[in-house]
Amino acid sequence: MFTGPIEDRLAIRELHEIYGDGVVRFDAETWGSVWADDADWGFMGMDIKGRDKIVEVWLGAMANFEAVSFSCVPAAIEVDGDTATSRVQTQEVLKGKDGSTRMIGGLYTDDLVKRDGRWVYAKRVFEIVAEYNPQGE
Template structure:
């Protein structure tokens, strides 16, 4: 265990699986799976994109994602985990993502490297996303 990874191996593995399942659901456009990763009192901060802003509540989070996905039919979304700190039934995580997609309208390849700072909660023995905060690192 390093300073970037604290908590039980079991909890850290379960959190990693949430973040990797998120990526899998995005790549397969599996709304049911993607939605299953969030708690009802969720928070998604996409304020890096002012037109999207901050979304509160699972229903609004899922609606935003559902409405956006048809615009990105050739999206590739990969994740790497940089940090997981478990504090009992809550955790903080940092995930770095790489996206490649066709820009809507122009069909030009776009590439983005970004970071999600996450807060997760453990409910009934299972980990869920409670908050994700998105920041672009580099985009072309």
């Protein structure tokens, strides 16, 4: 469902797109800019706390790839004042440095906050919903 002021929903949608742009370009500054300082990230069974640690873990994960194609589609954005929730479906193609290729369909579940007039992720949880060529198989 999509609720709340259109300006906020557009800003949150653009936040998701900035996130994806950072992934595709392996740009830690861009990617890290979307997180609150005290954010939580649920990623691959880990619960990572704080933007600096989140970026550190992301850089480690990205070091395994030669190229990544990442696109996302918001499935829901619900704004309530300076807080919001969203769900985002993703499609990723990952080209590993070892020559492997994986395709992942994912789902992010987000809690967002508006700080200093700007939306950021307070909590973001990722789960894989479909995968082709999983690692280790």
